[in-house]
Amino acid sequence: MITRLFLAALFAGTAFPASAEVAKPPALTADGVPAMPDALAAATRPYMESRSAGFGGWNAADRSMLIS
Structure with missing residues (x-):
């Protein structure tokens, strides 16, 4: 039971792809x-x-201390 819960939490972030990407310089x-x-x-x-x-x-x- 704990193993299934762990695997579900682990792969939950990969179920939905990111909607947008950050542009590279x-x-x-x-x-x-x-x-x-x-x-x-x-x-x-x-x-x-x-x-x-x-x-x-x-x-x-x-x-x-004096900070500059």
Whole structure:
């Protein structure tokens, strides 16, 4: 029973194909790479938008870091 439930959950995502694909930039050549569904791109978008921060120094007066 548990095996059937596990297999059903495992293959549930492959039952319905993705409705659309994310466009690849023309500068990239992808050979044999599967298409990325819109749902996956939307789910990972918050993790792709980030800024860099660097250690600017140390404030000895109040013992805090300066970030630039």
